[in-house]
Amino acid sequence: MSPVSKFGASHSLRRLPVQERSAARVRRMLDAAADLIEEVGYDRLSTTAIAQRADVAIGSVYQFFGDKRSLAEAL
DSSP: OOTGGGSOTTSOOSSOOOSHHHHHHHHHHHHHHHHHHHHHOTTTOOHHHHHHHHTOOHHHHHHHTSSHHHHHHTO
């Protein structure tokens, strides 16, 4: 399965990952967001915390999702 086909168009992605390493980065961000929502709740969730937990640059969060709402909708 290609990296793009792992993420359906219904997800709130601004950009679909093309390379496997990009797809892995998106998966890490989604996992981090899910963990943080469980730990601190949506209201206290931040894109900075997601980036730190996923070990990605903050720009990656905005490149693929745009904001925390879009990222949460993709879960």
